[in-house]
Amino acid sequence: MGFYPIYQDNTAASGVTVPNTDTNLKSFTLPENNYKTIFVLASVKTASTGTSTAQNLTFKIKIGTTIAANTKNFVRPITAAVVTYFDTFYHFGECRAKEVVAVSHGAPAADANTTVTCQDLNIIGIT
Numbered sequence: 001m002g003f004y005p006i007y008q009d010n011t012a013a014s015g016v017t018v019p020n021t022d023t024n025l026k027s028f029t030l031p032e033n034n035y036k037t038i039f040v041l042a043s044v045k046t047a048s049t050g051t052s053t054a055q056n057l058t059f060k061i062k063i064g065t066t067i068a069a070n071t072k073n074f075v076r077p078i079t080a081a082v083v084t085y086f087d088t089f090y091h092f093g094e095c096r097a098k099e100v101v102a103v104s105h106g107a108p109a110a111d112a113n114t115t116v117t118c119q120d121l122n123i124i125g126i127t
Helices: none
Strands: 003-009 016-018 023-029 037-048 056-063 072-075 083-092 100-106 111-126
Touching (some): 037 100, 056 083
Antiparallel strands (some): 037 083, 056 072, 056 100
16 A cells, blocks of 8 residues: 655635635646545635624535535634634545546635635545
């Protein structure tokens, strides 16, 4: 068994406000490969700059248009100036096609006072 880094992006993208549709934060197109398993790890940061809407923020790891990870629901507090960090990960079986792996987010209602940043996205191939 071997572990091979396929992609590593540890640069924090600019924070974006919470949309009311599922929107990608970071993504990567897998190259042709012979891995038996693909492991994806992402770190996400949320920050409120003012009073935020009390609602579920949804974070997903997707391959193509299919949700490959369990959706993580995170209820934002209604207080100002709150920052929260968390990791989400998933592993899935063979994927040899040039599929897009993405970390996405969304909520039932847009929230201009809360920003979300994908701190990093790491993809590892396992033989």
